[in-house]
Amino acid sequence: MDSSQLLxxxxxxxxxxxxxxxxxxxxxNPGLGRVATAFTVIAWLVQTVGIGLRWLESYQMGIGxxxxxxxxxxxxxxxxxxxxxxxxxxxxFKVKSIGAFALPLAxxxxxxxxxxxxxxxxxxxxxxxxxxxxLIAHVVTCFIGYAAFAIAAALGCMYLLKNxxxxxxxxxxxxxxxxxxLDDIIHKTMIFGxxxxxxxxxxxxxxxxxxxxxxxxxxxxxxxxLITWFFYAITLHARYTRGWSGPRIAILxxxxxxxxxxxxxxxxxxxxxxxxxxxx
Amino acid sequence: MKPFQQLWDIxxxxxxxxxxxxxxxxxxxxxxxxxxxxQASFYADKYGPKMAQFFQILDIPEMYGSWWFLALLxxxxxxLVVCSIERFPTAWRLATSDNLALPAERxxxxxxxxxxPLTPQQAENIDPAAILAGSGWPAESRREGGELRAxxxxxxxxxxxxxxxxxxxxxxxxxxxxxxIWGVKGSxxxxxxxxxxxxxxxxxxEPIDLGFSLRCDSFVVxxxxxxxxxxxxxxxxxxxxxxxxxxxxxxxxxxxxxxxFTFYQSSYRGYQxxxxxxxxxxxxxGGVFTLPFQKQELWQEKGLQxxxxxxxxxxxxxxxAKLWFKAGEAPAVIEWFDDNQPRLLEAxxxxxxxxxxxxxxxxxxxxxxxxxxxxxxxxxxxxxxxxMAFFMAHHRVWLYRSEEGGKTLLxxxxxxxxxxxxxxxxxxxxxxxxxxxxxx
Ligand code: HEM
Numbered sequence: 243m244d245s246s247q248l249l250x251x252x253x254x255x256x257x258x259x260x261x262x263x264x265x266x267x268x269x270x271n272p273g274l275g276r277v278a279t280a281f282t283v284i285a286w287l288v289q290t291v292g293i294g295l296r297w298l299e300s301y302q303m304g305i306g307x308x309x310x311x312x313x314x315x316x317x318x319x320x321x322x323x324x325x326x327x328x329x330x331x332x333x334x335f336k337v338k339s340i341g342a343f344a345l346p347l348a349x350x351x352x353x354x355x356x357x358x359x360x361x362x363x364x365x366x367x368x369x370x371x372x373x374x375x376x377l378i379a380h381v382v383t384c385f386i387g388y389a390a391f392a393i394a395a396a397l398g399c400m401y402l403l404k405n406x407x408x409x410x411x412x413x414x415x416x417x418x419x420x421x422x423x424l425d426d427i428i429h430k431t432m433i434f435g436x437x438x439x440x441x442x443x444x445x446x447x448x449x450x451x452x453x454x455x456x457x458x459x460x461x462x463x464x465x466x467x468l469i470t471w472f473f474y475a476i477t478l479h480a481r482y483t484r485g486w487s488g489p490r491i492a493i494l495x496x497x498x499x500x501x502x503x504x505x506x507x508x509x510x511x512x513x514x515x516x517x518x519x520x521x522x
Numbered sequence: 523m524k525p526f527q528q529l530w531d532i533x534x535x536x537x538x539x540x541x542x543x544x545x546x547x548x549x550x551x552x553x554x555x556x557x558x559x560x561q562a563s564f565y566a567d568k569y570g571p572k573m574a575q576f577f578q579i580l581d582i583p584e585m586y587g588s589w590w591f592l593a594l595l596x597x598x599x600x601x602l603v604v605c606s607i608e609r610f611p612t613a614w615r616l617a618t619s620d621n622l623a624l625p626a627e628r629x630x631x632x633x634x635x636x637x638x639p640l641t642p643q644q645a646e647n648i649d650p651a652a653i654l655a656g657s658g659w660p661a662e663s664r665r666e667g668g669e670l671r672a673x674x675x676x677x678x679x680x681x682x683x684x685x686x687x688x689x690x691x692x693x694x695x696x697x698x699x700x701x702x703i704w705g706v707k708g709s710x711x712x713x714x715x716x717x718x719x720x721x722x723x724x725x726x727x728e729p730i731d732l733g734f735s736l737r738c739d740s741f742v743v744x745x746x747x748x749x750x751x752x753x754x755x756x757x758x759x760x761x762x763x764x765x766x767x768x769x770x771x772x773x774x775x776x777x778x779x780x781x782x783f784t785f786y787q788s789s790y791r792g793y794q795x796x797x798x799x800x801x802x803x804x805x806x807x808g809g810v811f812t813l814p815f816q817k818q819e820l821w822q823e824k825g826l827q828x829x830x831x832x833x834x835x836x837x838x839x840x841x842x843a844k845l846w847f848k849a850g851e852a853p854a855v856i857e858w859f860d861d862n863q864p865r866l867l868e869a870x871x872x873x874x875x876x877x878x879x880x881x882x883x884x885x886x887x888x889x890x891x892x893x894x895x896x897x898x899x900x901x902x903x904x905x906x907x908x909x910m911a912f913f914m915a916h917h918r919v920w921l922y923r924s925e926e927g928g929k930t931l932l933x934x935x936x937x938x939x940x941x942x943x944x945x946x947x948x949x950x951x952x953x954x955x956x957x958x959x960x961x962x
Pocket of ligand 1: 472475478479482483533534535536537539543598601602605609684687688691908911
């Protein structure tokens with residue numbers, strides 16, 4: 243059993259978890275709830291072991307390094323963070339219907355990592371610029387933040403769906419949490435993401451300073467991470483001081499994820515970065 | 523006075539904050555789409571002369587340092603300062619106010635307040651502060667006329683979290699400005715065995731005195747089995763007033779800091795010359811020679827002659843070199859040496875330890891940034907402030923024994939600036955504790 247097999251299994255178990263959560267919502271079968279949660283926990287544990295094994299394998303190859311340093315590994319970690327974050331939300335707020343929106347995100351991330359031809363899955367050694375503990379701290383903090391923003395966007399979709407239904411208390415929409423609760427969780431999740439994004443930008447700046455001698459050089463990746471940060475700062479201020487809430491914040495949470503994805507993914511492929519992944 | 527007041531109000535408003543952050547976000551995109559810092563001709567070729575001229579007027583090629591971008595940042599700073607001056611006093615008052623001064627009628631009117639009528643005996647014995655403390659709310663208390671007032675609070679400093687966040691942004695700007703004004707950014711290309719006491723400014727290429735000298739002793743690149751670079755390492759020696767004071771390695775992500783200057787490994791260049799190290803058997807010191815390709819060199823005192831007659835390279839990188847070596851009158855020896863792999867060579871009946879190595883120059887980025895610690899301080903403050911603002915809430919609880927219409931009451935009320943459900947839960951358990959005290 244090697245790490246890629248385990249991560250392959252993870253992809254399919256996340257798909258199954260996603261389907262289970264959708265089934266709870268559609269068939270209103272609370273008995274399935276436990277099964278779905280248990281299944282998701284197991285899938286997440288399998289993924290954790292898979293990531294750990296990948297770490298071990300890199301040592302066996304004589305290039306020991308944390309499994310967090312290229313596009314493939316970061317997408318896998320993204321899915322991992324989404325699921326653990328979702329499980330925490332489910333545990334804290336005791337609502338399972340969010341799973342029907344969150345688990346598909348984790349599945350799509352894993353599926354993209356596994357099947358895309360654009361990203362290589364090999365365990366490659368690190369070029370000198372990437373050999374830094376600050377890089378590990380940077381990736382971990384950023385992706386915890388991104389995972390929170392992904393969940394916030396999933397919640398935003400739920401909010402808009404329920405809000406748009408003719409009668410929010412019947413049918414499918416009726417099984418979604420109350421609008422006020424959704425609004426509250428969206429806000430808390432965004433705040434949580436904002437703190438981690440701040441930490442991510444800071445650790446990235448420290449890393450850049452130790453590798454290149456400048457903590458900020460306005461390259462496209464850095465600039466877009468700052469734009470993302472501004473975006474969420476604007477959203478928090480609009481909510482806190484101008485009283486925006488409900489549908490507006492739900493829409494902003496979805497737009498926010500679009501900005502995050504552009505920063506994380508679009509910049510690498512659409513703009514010519516100086517030190518986007520790998521090149522330095 | 524009127525226009526000043528209007529300007530002040532605008533600068534204090536959150537509307538302006540949202541506008542400025544939005545404007546910064548949108549304009550920042552320009553520099554990620556249009557390459558920065560290129561020659562004027564580059565823009566003329568790529569976007570046409572008209573457009574290029576327009577770019578020059580708006581400083582687009584250096585937009586993050588342009589007057590209008592800096593003006594937006596200044597607006598943000600002014601906004602933050604004025605907004606904080608306006609609001610901070612209120613937050614400070616809420617964090618430090620004397621809550622025991624709140625009269626009983628006001629406590630009774632707080633939302634969710636509850637009261638219990640007391641028998642004369644209960645009224646005699648009750649100790650509100652002790653009840654609060656018994657439920658995990660360490661309380662202060664005071665007698666006010668016939669009233670017995672107790673108050674407890676948690677997380678009052680969380681009121682200041684937002685201001686710490688806002689201040690941290692100003693601190694970061696200060697650090698950046700300090701670095702910009704007093705900092706130095708430069709670089710130096712230093713061939714092996716060469717000493718320099720100057721570096722060159724990145725922008726102007728003007729020489730900058732270090733105040734000490736730096737010698738590159740060696741530079742090596744190590745590779746992984748698959749050919750990817752693994753390590754770039756320079757060994758350098760610092761020399762002050764002719765004395766060697768420090769020898770240290772510099773690698774990517776492991777800069778050397780000396781006298782406020784930080785030296786970063788940033789690039790290298792391979793030469794067609796070679797560095798040759800020779801140490802004869804039994805000799806205490808060896809010799810170091812810089813050998814141009816296919817040039818003969820003489821080490822008079824040892825009677826040695828040598829030169830590199832051939833070399834094999836992969837791209838710019840020499841993998842092995844063929845050394846011609848003659849000791850005294852003995853016939854010359856010719857052997858291949860792998861790059862930078864020292865080994866023994868026998869010539870004229872004597873063993874020599876030899877290392878042949880391609881000559882490199884190391885490219886060092888040099889920075890002196892006295893502002894960086896201020897920036898890091900700001901970053902730390904920001905994280906602390908965010909945690910305070912978001913994870914802590916200011917919970918306040920009052921428990922008074924008061925007189926109303928000749929009856930004695932016990933009045934309980936709480937207040938929170940956020941996370942009200944959490945406080946409500948705690949109040950419920952307090953009520954239970956009070957019920958129990960009064961019953962038993
Ligand atoms: C990048 C810049 C900024 C960041 C990161 C930032 C961050 C924050 C944060 C995290 C909060 C707490 C929000 C909450 O509790 O939900 C906050 C609140 C606030 N911010 Fe900012 N802020 C920034 C710029 C500004 C500016 C320029 C103003 C100027 C008007 C401003 C005015 C306020 C106000 C009035 C509050 C509410 C404070 C209160 O009464 O508790 N912010 N800010």
